[in-house]
Amino acid sequence: MPIAAQFSEYGTSDVLRIVDAPAPVAGPGQVRIAVRAVSVNPVDWKILQGALQELIRLDLPAGLGSDVAGVVDQVGDGVTAFAVGDEVLGSSSTPSYAQFALADPAELVTRPAEVPWEVAGSLAGAGGTAWKVLDLLGVTAGETLLIHAAAGGVGVFAVQLAVARGMRVIGTASESNHELLRSIGAIPVTYGDGLADRVRAAAPQGVDAVLDASGRGELPVSIELAGGPERVLTIAAFDAADHGVRFHLGGGGQDTIRAIRDILALIEDGRLRLPIWRTYPLTEAAAALDASQTGHLGGKIVLLPS
Structure with missing residues (x-):
């Protein structure tokens, strides 16, 4: 059976x-x-x-x-x-x-x-989520996006989708995953104390938006770096409302198939792995x-x- x-x-x-x-x-x-x-x-x-x-x-x-x-x-x-x-x-x-x-x-x-x-x-799940949250954040070509847990399931999709759309991406990750992030187009920075200073050093022009796929307490520093909660979105921090930050749990929703087709096209072109x-x-x-x-x-x- x-x-x-x-x-x-x-x-x-x-x-x-x-x-x-x-x-x-x-x-x-x-x-x-x-x-x-x-x-x-x-x-x-x-x-x-x-x-x-x-x-x-x-x-x-x-x-x-x-x-x-x-x-x-x-x-x-x-x-x-x-x-x-x-x-x-x-x-x-x-x-x-x-x-x-x-x-x-x-x-x-x-x-x-x-x-x-x-x-x-x-x-479907991670790819659809990454595709959807980029749209919800409203990030566009030429802007700088900070992604927490950039080497995770949603993060690796979000990095590559953002790069394909012409964004500059900074990704937080443990040291062991920095080379992975570089290989997919992100500038890696390490978690922990001093994170804000490391992000500012990597992006002296500032951060336009933040995607938190970590949920390990990064919302305050994210709001600080983005200049407010309006362009910060989390898929992992359940205390989002306490910080005035949007929380997204809906995956790709009705856009999932569109997201999958976009991702498959990028895979075929060698622009996403x-x-x-x-x-x-x-x-x-x-x-x-x-x-x-x-x-x-x-x-x-x-x-x-x-």
């Missing part, structure tokens, strides 16, 4: 179980995907721990994951966009930490043959979540269910 990762109570990764899960059946307007790859995102362990209960309501037991890449193996009535055997990527309608998941064809695109499965399974830190089998989903929570990984974590 197929398997899936599920939890019946909120908590650490210890509450996650690998269970037998009958493959869901594609209803009208749906496709079923035999899952090949699914990205592990910070929102997943935050959901597991119950940190997002007020924003994301779940009936327990529940599963995790919405990024997905795999092969269509069942097509519901009325679906004409895809056929059995098509290789796809995008967002799933049912939890994707599983060997099978359902999806709305409108939330999928065809996987280009040159895009590896682990990359294909990592584009997605480093993969490590892959895990689905049976080691708990370990993958633990690794994600440590941060400073310099690339995506991906589950390979089959």
Whole structure:
């Protein structure tokens, strides 16, 4: 029988179980995907721990994951966009930490043959989020953008999308990830005391906007550097409202497919690459979540269910 990762109570990764899960059946307007790859995102362990209960309501037991890449193996009535055997990527309608998941064809695109499965399974959530927040910040060509946790899952997308749009990017990261940031077009600076001075040295003309993908207390210095909270946005700091800063949790929303197509075009042109830190089998989903929570990984974590 197929398997899936599920939890019946909120908590650490210890509450996650690998269970037998009958493959869901594609209803009208749906496709079923035999899952090949699914990205592990910070929102997943935050959901597991119950940190997002007020924003994301779940009936327990529940599963995790919405990024997905795999092969269509069942097509519901009325679906004409895809056929059995098509290789796809995008967002799933049912939890994707599983060997099978359902999806709305409108939330999928065809996987280009040159895009590896682990990359294909990592584009929708982090890529869609990065694409969306750049638009929300209103940054344009010639402006300077500071990104906290620039070597993380959303950060590596945001850096490269911003560079492709003609922005100057400064990225905070641990020393071990500085070379990665340079290789994708960012000017790296180190976290910690003296951060504001290091950013000013890297950007003497000032910072126009800040994206906080870290959530580790960077909002005050971000507001200082941006000259106010108006052009600071966080996807990770739950105390954003206390600082007058916008908090974004919605991923790419209705723009996700557009974001994926833009990202795929940049990959094809050699202008965007997605480093993969490590892959895990689905049976080691708990370990993958633990690794994600440590941060400073310099690339995506991906589950390979089959």
